[in-house]
Every structure is written in structure tokens, then in C-alpha cells.
Amino acid sequence: MHNNQILGEENLSVLRSLQEIYKDKRIIIAGGAVRDFVMGKPYRDIDIWIPEVKKGQKAFTLEAVIPQQLEFGDDDNISSTPLDLADQPRDNPYEDVKGILSVHDMYYKGTQYQLIFVPDNPKELVENHFDFGFCRIFHDGHKIHTTKAFETDRDNKTLTYDISTMDRANIEKIEKVRGPKLLKKYPDFTLIKVGKKKSSPSRIVNLKDVLTISIRPQVVQIGSGDYRGHLAAEREGYFFDELRGPNSGRFFKAGQIFPSHNWIWS
Numbered sequence: 001m002h003n004n005q006i007l008g009e010e011n012l013s014v015l016r017s018l019q020e021i022y023k024d025k026r027i028i029i030a031g032g033a034v035r036d037f038v039m040g041k042p043y044r045d046i047d048i049w050i051p052e053v054k055k056g057q058k059a060f061t062l063e064a065v066i067p068q069q070l071e072f073g074d075d076d077n078i079s080s081t082p083l084d085l086a087d088q089p090r091d092n093p094y095e096d097v098k099g100i101l102s103v104h105d106m107y108y109k110g111t112q113y114q115l116i117f118v119p120d121n122p123k124e125l126v127e128n129h130f131d132f133g134f135c136r137i138f139h140d141g142h143k144i145h146t147t148k149a150f151e152t153d154r155d156n157k158t159l160t161y162d163i164s165t166m167d168r169a170n171i172e173k174i175e176k177v178r179g180p181k182l183l184k185k186y187p188d189f190t191l192i193k194v195g196k197k198k199s200s201p202s203r204i205v206n207l208k209d210v211l212t213i214s215i216r217p218q219v220v221q222i223g224s225g226d227y228r229g230h231l232a233a234e235r236e237g238y239f240f241d242e243l244r245g246p247n248s249g250r251f252f253k254a255g256q257i258f259p260s261h262n263w264i265w266s
Helices: 009-022 032-038 055-069 122-129 148-156 168-185 229-235
Strands: 028-030 046-051 102-108 111-118 137-139 144-146 158-162 190-194 219-222 225-228 238-241 248-253 256-262
Touching: 009 028, 009 046, 009 055, 009 111, 028 032, 028 122, 032 046, 032 137, 032 144, 046 122, 111 122, 122 137, 148 158, 158 168, 168 190
Parallel strands: 046 111, 158 190
Antiparallel strands: 028 046, 028 137, 102 111, 137 144, 219 225, 238 248, 248 256
């Protein structure tokens, strides 16, 4: 459910507190909440993007420092365990942004926040890797920063996405899920696809590159990794194609075709 208020000083105070806790001014609010604030729309939640910290420091800060510094009340909470992105609704935007390390829920004074940890400067992700130009906007705690892509979409009432850097799964998700959802909020906008997919010659890869395909429900095991469900596998660059009956199919990755191999849903 959408919050009844738009982005306000109380939210920016949370951002500035996190900047002080982590001693990093690169921490920003980016994406939907800032976009909707500029456009006079209500937000659903607030995404705060944080450069990665040491593993031990992250857990301690999430479990102890942030609740203490923000003076959590009885109804406030934060999760030190990251969300399983593959189990999130299909319209969640995090799965398709390259470089996200973990996402943590925080509920504070009636507002839902997502603390999103990334390897380096979040501003670079916003400017170059957010799916729609209309989402490429952020707040640094003091002022709003827009990008040319955002301004073009805002002025032209378009939702522009560039398919040249996307795999097929991400394109399908934008066209069937993310795009229609944004259009409901901005019905006078138009979905615009730009760019062109680069085709690369496919080659047969030795089957040893795919160790096993699922002996547990909704799990795809590829190489030494264990990825939950189709979306998680796609996030690693794999996707299913040309299913052949109830227990076989082909796998693609980065232009490579894997021979058909049995996989089992138990």
C-alpha cells in the first residue's frame, strides 16, 4: 500500500543519519520515491542505496547501531538477514540492477525502507544501470539530482528503456510487468524501447559447465552455485528456452547454447 505522504524531511533525516553512521556521503535515496516526489505522486517505499561495508560491520550496524541511533520504537524493526530476491514479487526492481549485494527491510515510524548494498558508488548505478530513464534520479540528503535521461522522459512523458544492455529475461519483465505497472501510475506516459540487442554466434559448450539441474523444488544448480527459481538463475545470466516436455530443456548464457539436459521438478 502506498504511503499517504510524499518524501519529506523525516525521510531525509533517516538518510542523513545513515550517512553519519556509515561515515559515507555517497549514500542516497534513489528511484521511485524521489521520482514520485518530483511528480507529485505517493510512494510505496523508500530505497536507500549504500556502498558495501565489511561483513561483520554490516551485521552489527544493522542489528545494533541503526536501531540505537534512530531510537527505534516498539513498532520499528530492521532485518539483518538479506531478502531472497528470487522470492520477491516479479515487479521488484532490484533483481535486474547489476551489482546489488543485498537488500534489507527496515520499518521506521510507519514507513518502509529498503537498504540496498552495492559494491561501489550508488550514483553510478542510478545514472547508468536503472532500467527506465524516468527512474534515474536521486536525493543526496540535501538536494535532488536529476539526469538527462530522467529529464527527457519527464518532458516527453515517456518511459524509455535501452535493450542493448539487457538480457531477454529482463526485457520481458519490463514489457510484461514493470512497464505496465508504471503506466498505471503514469497513464499519460508511453513505453518506449530503444537500442538493439547485439547478436553473438552461439557455440556448443561442454556439458560439464552445467553440473546438475534441480533435485529439489524450484532450485537450479549451475556450476558451483545454487540459485533459487528461474528468476535467480536469470540474474546469474542463465535462462530456460525451448522446454522439451515435462523434464528437459535448453540453457543459454551470454550467447552460448548448452545442449539439452534433463532437469527435474520434484
